[in-house]
Amino acid sequence: MRSLGIGLAAVLSIVPAAAGVTAAARMVDANGQPAGQAHFKAAPHGVLIELEVKDLPPGPHAVQLHAKGVCNPKTGFASAGPVFDFELPRSHGYFAKGGPKPGDLPLQFAASDGVLHASFFTTAVSLGDGRRSLFGKEGASIIVHAGSDDYQSQPDGHAGARLACGTILKNPGPLTRRRK
Numbered sequence: 001m002r003s004l005g006i007g008l009a010a011v012l013s014i015v016p017a018a019a020g021v022t023a024a025a026r027m028v029d030a031n032g033q034p035a036g037q038a039h040f041k042a043a044p045h046g047v048l049i050e051l052e053v054k055d056l057p058p059g060p061h062a063v064q065l066h067a068k069g070v071c072n073p074k075t076g077f078a079s080a081g082p083v084f085d086f087e088l089p090r091s092h093g094y095f096a097k098g099g100p101k102p103g104d105l106p107l108q109f110a111a112s113d114g115v116l117h118a119s120f121f122t123t124a125v126s127l128g129d130g131r132r133s134l135f136g137k138e139g140a141s142i143i144v145h146a147g148s149d150d151y152q153s154q155p156d157g158h159a160g161a162r163l164a165c166g167t168i169l170k171n172p173g174p175l176t177r178r179r180k
Helices: 002-019
Strands: 022-029 034-043 046-053 059-061 063-066 108-110 116-122 141-145 162-167
Touching (some): 108 116
């Protein structure tokens, strides 16, 4: 009975450590100005993402994880690469044959004041090590697009321009506001 208790204690001590990994992204707009932030928290079987972005057109917006951790507004955020995919070749979209890619996320909505508040969960990626990690050699970013995602058109669901981008950084510490 004692060994069962010790084994159970060891297993329980592992779960909080794995589930406690966090990451964040400071979102910038197409002019390079602060636009919001995203927070990522590892869970035992996926990642919880909380996102807040301001100054968006009200209505639906595609939100996607992209394959590179580079958010250069001068390139229209093309520097972030395509939708994140470690299982090449996958198609973009929940309704596409051979899809979705791990970076495909559900559509989100900006309110009439232009602020998008969202909280969603994905089992397709991780904040740990290994193949599904967002912290591979090139990193990853989160992008908010101008329009809706049709979940099947290639390469990005006809989601439109990339309006806001954030490089995902593991355990960055508290995000602070820029001083003017």
